[in-house]
Amino acid sequence: MQINVLDSSDEPNATYFYQNSLKDIPLEGSFKNKEFVFIVKHNDTIREKFTLKKVANTNFEGTWNNAQGKSFPVKLSPIDFTNYKSTLTDVYYTDEKFDLIKLKFLEFKKEKTTFYKNKTIDWYSEKHCNVPFFRLGDNFSENSKNKVNAVLEKIHIKNVIWQLDCSTDNNYNTGGGISFEADFTFLNNDLLGFKVFSDYYCGGAYPDTSTRGYLIDLNTGQNYELDHIIAFDKSVTTEKESSFNNWVKYRQTYFAPKLYAIINAEQHFQKPKDNEEEPCDLTDLDKWWNAEGWIYTEKGIEFTPSFPHAMRACQETFLVSFEKLKKYKNPKFKYNLN
Known part of the structure; x- marks a missing residue:
């Protein structure tokens, strides 16, 4: 669980996830009489409720209740992040401690093999969500597989974390808040081009979409930005x-x-x-x-001028x-x- 208290506000918030799902569950909160109350509220119904008090300056103790009448004692203590490290800073934030924990539990599995320009493409899934993504297959050189697949894995992890974090206050995160679709756009002996389309609603006024293009050097694994080109x-x-x-x-x-x-x-x-x-x-x-x-x-x-959501047409x-x-x-x- 992550608890956020800003400027001594009496309206803190929190987020937590289960190790078996890794999907964020946001909580709205209040603080009164030295007691924190955090709730999950859907359609005016309180689905879950944490009642917590701070003890020993760093720990929390209290209870958890749900709408079905179940109740459990809760004890929270600070996490030691010594063993939670990330090498993804060149692709994604990953100084977010909450997500560093999720990285420890990700499990990828090869699902199928397809072909693009007679080259094998292996597609992988992740255990906790629905984010398929690819790696270079057998008939690419060993150097290309070693260099490029490391970059592709980082992009895959970034998208997985995005889906696991994509939650709203009105529903539990089932992993359906964001979807991804990858398509190849260029391939020769030196360069691999592809795009990733995302369709997402993670709270706020409206759903949104985005498309990002990638160009990766098959010899070095460098992920080129447009200004490199x-x-x-x-x-x-x-x-x-x-x-x-x-x-x-x-x-x-x-x-x-x-x-x-x-x-x-x-x-x-x-x-x-x-x-x-x-x-x-x-x-x-x-x-x-x-x-x-x-x-x-x-x-x-292909160039697409950037317009805000209200002018997306x-x-x-x-x-x-x-x-x-x-x-x-x-x-x-x-x-x-x-």
């Missing part, structure tokens, strides 16, 4: 390699205007007139073109051919764009 100016940088301010400056000054110009040369975007109720103004560089989705495909790179994907991008290839990217 395309450079519209020598000041190109990645957020990890430099300061966030430098990344934003490059995006605003060079990336957004140049990408827009390339796409607009074919699309001929028009700015809405003052009397038109048209929110999808794709001529607004500062709003939509600085942070975009991208997917590396056989024909070029405006979202459209544009394919820019490798031929148009060749002269903007990052000199540090050692492969041809084709």
